[in-house]
Amino acid sequence: MAVRTLLGLLRPWQQFRTTIITLRGKTLVEHGCARSMSTDTTTDNLTLSLDSKTGIATLEMHRKPVNGLNLEMLTDLNIALEKAENEKSCKGLVLTSGLPKIFSAGLDILEMYQPKPERLAEFWRTLQNMWMRLYGSRLVTIAAIAGHSPAGGCLMAMSCDYRVMATGKYAIGLNETLLGIVAPFWFRDTMVNTIGHRETERALQLGHLYGADEALKVGLVDHLCDQEEVVKAATEEMSRWLKVNAVARQLSKSAMRQATIDKLVVRQEQDIEDFMTFVQRDAVQKALGFYLQSLREKRG
Ligand SMILES: CC/C=C\CCC/C=C/C(=O)SCCNC(=O)CCNC(=O)[C@H](O)C(C)(C)COP(=O)(O)OP(=O)(O)OC[C@H]1O[C@@H](n2cnc3c(N)ncnc32)[C@H](O)[C@@H]1OP(=O)(O)O
Secondary structure (H helix, E strand, O other), X not given: OHHHHHHHHOXXXXXHHHHHHHHHOOOOEEOOOOXXXXXXXXXXXXXXXXXXXXXXXXXXXXXXXXOOEOHHHHHHHHHHHHHHHHOOOXXXXXXXXXXXXXXXXXXXXXXXXXXXXXXXXXXXXXXXHHHHHHHOOOOEEEEEEOEEEEOHHHHHHHHOOEEEEEOOOOEEEOOHHHHOOOOOHHHHHHHHHHHOHHHHHHHHHHOOOEEHHHHHHHOOXXXXXXXXXXXXXXXXXXXXXXXXXHHHHHHHHHHHHHHHXXXXXXXXXXXXXXXXXXXXXXXXXXXXXXXXXXXXXXXX
C-alpha cells in the first residue's frame, strides 16, 4: 500500500520509465558511450543524435512505410525523449522524419483493429506517456514536417513549441472523424491551445486536413519552406529560442501547458478505459475495417 501511495505521487511518465524497462525489457541499440548522448542512438523506428556544439538533438522517425505509431515505435519515442531530456548538454530537439513525403500517418490503425485487450491498454498508456513527455518537455522542441501529418502525427507536431512545414501537397490535421472515431480530450485540448476553440471545433467535426498554406493561416504551423530546407529552417529557428533565458522560458512553457497535462494525469486510467470501451465497439471496429480497406484499395 505504501509503495502504491508513493508511486501515485510520481508523474505517470516517471512510473512508466520503470514499466518499460521491467515489463518490456526494451533497450536501444547504442553506437558509442552509453552514458553520454554524444553519439547516435538508433532503433528500427528512429534515430536520436545530438550535436554537442549546439546542444540540439535531432529525433528522426523512420518506421516504414508511414511512421505509423505502434506500441514499439511509441516505446522507442518515449525512451529517446527521456534520453534527450536527461542529457544535460541537450537544450533543444528537432522532431522530424527520415521517410520521404511522410512526417507520421498517426496511430497505427492495426493497433486498434481487432486488438488484444492487454496490448491495446499498453498501447494507449504508452501514447499518453509520449504525449505528456513531449508536450511537457523542458527542451525547446521544433517539428520539421516534410510530409503528411494526420491525426497522431498532427498531435506530435502540435506538442512541439514550433512547427516548420514543407510547402507542397501535404496535409496536417486531426481527421479522426473520417475514420469514425473521436479525438480524445487531450488531442482536442492540444489543438485548442494551438489554434483556438472555434477553429478546433470546426476542424474536429469535419476531420479537416489542412494544406500547408491553410495550416499557416490558422496557426497550426508557424513557418513554410521548401521540402529540402525544413530541418535547416527548424534548426535556425531553434537558435533564436535557445538565446532566451532557459529557466524563464521553461517556466513560461510550463505555466501555459501544465494544466492541460494535469487534466490527463488525473484521468489517465479512466481515459484508458474509455478508449478501450470505445475502440472495441462493433460499430467502431467496422468503421476501422472499412477505413483500412479504403487505404489498401487506394493503392490498387
Ligand atoms: C475515445 C478515443 C478513441 C479513439 C481515438 C483514436 C485516435 C486516433 C488517432 C490516429 O492517429 S488514427 C490514424 C489516422 N491516420 C490516418 O488517417 C492516415 C491514413 N493514411 C493515409 O492517409 C496515407 O497513408 C498517407 C499518410 C497520406 C500516406 O499516403 P501514401 O500514398 O504515401 O501511402 P499509402 O496510403 O499507400 O500507405 C502505405 C501503407 O501504409 C498503410 N497505412 C497508412 N496509414 C496507416 C495507419 N495510420 N495505420 C496503419 N497503416 C497505415 C496503408 O494501408 C498502406 O498499406 P499497404 O502497403 O498494406 O497497402
